[in-house]
Amino acid sequence: MTQSFTLxxxxxxxxxxxxxxxPCLAVEDVTFSVDHGEIxxxxxxxxxxxxTILRMIxxxxxxxxxxxxxxxxxxxxxxxxxxxxxxxxxxxxxxxYENVKYGLDLAVRKKREGDPHTTVMEHLRLCQVDxxxxxxxxxxxxxxxxxxxxxxxxxVKPDILVMDEPFSSLDPRTRLELEDVILTIQKKTGxxxxxxxxxxxxxxxxxxxxxxxxxxPARVKEEISVPFPRPRDIADPAFITMRLHVNRLLSS
Amino acid sequence: MGRNRNISPWWGIAIxxxxxxxWEVCAVAINNSFILPRLGQIIPVLFHPFEDQIGCGSLAExxxxxxxxxxxGFFLAVxxxxxxxxxxxxxxxxxxxxxxFFQLLRPVPPLAWMPLAIAWLQIGAGSMIFIIFLGxxxxxxxxxxxxxxxxxxxWCEVAESLGATxxxxxxxxxxxxxxxxxxxxxxxxxxIAWMCVVAAEMLPGTSEGLGFxxxxxxxxxxxQIIVAGMVIIGIIGIGVDCIFRAVDKTYLSWRALxx
Numbered sequence: 001m002t003q004s005f006t007l008x009x010x011x012x013x014x015x016x017x018x019x020x021x022x023p024c025l026a027v028e029d030v031t032f033s034v035d036h037g038e039i040x041x042x043x044x045x046x047x048x049x050x051x052t053i054l055r056m057i058x059x060x061x062x063x064x065x066x067x068x069x070x071x072x073x074x075x076x077x078x079x080x081x082x083x084x085x086x087x088x089x090x091x092x093x094x095x096x097y098e099n100v101k102y103g104l105d106l107a108v109r110k111k112r113e114g115d116p117h118t119t120v121m122e123h124l125r126l127c128q129v130d131x132x133x134x135x136x137x138x139x140x141x142x143x144x145x146x147x148x149x150x151x152x153x154x155x156v157k158p159d160i161l162v163m164d165e166p167f168s169s170l171d172p173r174t175r176l177e178l179e180d181v182i183l184t185i186q187k188k189t190g191x192x193x194x195x196x197x198x199x200x201x202x203x204x205x206x207x208x209x210x211x212x213x214x215x216x217p218a219r220v221k222e223e224i225s226v227p228f229p230r231p232r233d234i235a236d237p238a239f240i241t242m243r244l245h246v247n248r249l250l251s252s
Numbered sequence: 253m254g255r256n257r258n259i260s261p262w263w264g265i266a267i268x269x270x271x272x273x274x275w276e277v278c279a280v281a282i283n284n285s286f287i288l289p290r291l292g293q294i295i296p297v298l299f300h301p302f303e304d305q306i307g308c309g310s311l312a313e314x315x316x317x318x319x320x321x322x323x324x325g326f327f328l329a330v331x332x333x334x335x336x337x338x339x340x341x342x343x344x345x346x347x348x349x350x351x352x353f354f355q356l357l358r359p360v361p362p363l364a365w366m367p368l369a370i371a372w373l374q375i376g377a378g379s380m381i382f383i384i385f386l387g388x389x390x391x392x393x394x395x396x397x398x399x400x401x402x403x404x405x406x407w408c409e410v411a412e413s414l415g416a417t418x419x420x421x422x423x424x425x426x427x428x429x430x431x432x433x434x435x436x437x438x439x440x441x442x443x444i445a446w447m448c449v450v451a452a453e454m455l456p457g458t459s460e461g462l463g464f465x466x467x468x469x470x471x472x473x474x475x476q477i478i479v480a481g482m483v484i485i486g487i488i489g490i491g492v493d494c495i496f497r498a499v500d501k502t503y504l505s506w507r508a509l510x511x
Contacts, residue, residue, distance in 0.1 A: 058413050083413040089406045092506040093428045102424070108415040138509045156414055 006192040008033040012066030028217035039193045041203040044213030050196040058083045082153035087169040090137040096148045097133040103156040127151040143174035163195035200246040289476040297480035318461040325384025326445045337396025362387035375457035387448035388441035395437020399430030432507040439496040
């Protein structure tokens, strides 16, 4: 049985219990699905539990209720989910090349066929950081670091690429460049992407669909389809209208 | 506010040179080689490191014996303190279990263990290695704990999401991530271990090693051998420290550069 979705998040719920404090409900009954090859952005007021949702999907945080289901019916969990974090997530003691190769050297993938060197170089080129293969992360600009982090995540051929505010530490120009890189990668590989962002412009530029959450605790407020063909023009009136709409939803 | 002018590193030689000159002047003035031997007596001893001194073997021989003891005790300490420190740093129950015990033992000077060490392991290399082990163990353990705490959670989560096992997490993320701090701990621990061996060898019952040679030379009134022995101890200490620093600069500089 084949299903069109890559990932289904079903009524997940998360409560944090700070010691001595009242339990704080971070995520309440969130349900959505991500289709195959789709780019989905999760948005919501800051501190609403967006990152917690991503972490639960990636298996980094246990959930109190609900399920996350992959297309084959199993729990979508590492290593089928690869994560790109906000920043400073590259291993600083390894070169960019070694960082990208890291996932291939782990025991779970030891017996896979194919030359790891070719795979690594392929992904470095795909993410346009091949020129910096021998560099250390601290020698790279923020944008290049994020490209390397994306290459490291993609190299294990994940079913879904999960990104937690990947642009948050970048200046606007670098941000746009990186977004184009991500769109190119998505077009070439067909990877399903789920990302958290707090910028309406980023979301409307890259996403096929935006899932807007309410704050404290997080619930799905609205799902917005972004119908514009790519490449999208950020100066297009329809684009701007959509951006303003998303912005209004975010602040209301 | 005036800026301090930088001077050439060669100025670092100035004070040792002055001390040597003052030493020689005082030695000439006092004219008693049992109190202050002249350079002319010390330097020949240093220039013949492979010659037998006062029937206890050469400086080099004794230095090698001391160094072997230090390395044995030091590596034992590394082998136990680093894995244990990593487990304590990563798993709270392990920390809670072991920490009070180690905090209790830590303030005890390593040499205070000597009587017990002799009672348990007899006079000789075994008890000395035990003392060195204790001297190196605590700084290593503390450095490892500190290093593990500095390992970014994000690094671990990246590894976890890529499918790393618990063991791989330790070998590919926690250890390399904590390595610069652990390495610095090794450097300090080795310095302490080196001090411990010389002190332990000075205690009664030993028959070889630099500490023993110094003590034996004292009993025979051969002050120039004492001074030569001290110089050798210092040189070996500096040499090892240089190796530690060179490795740090070549392989572990990422920590400083990474902000």
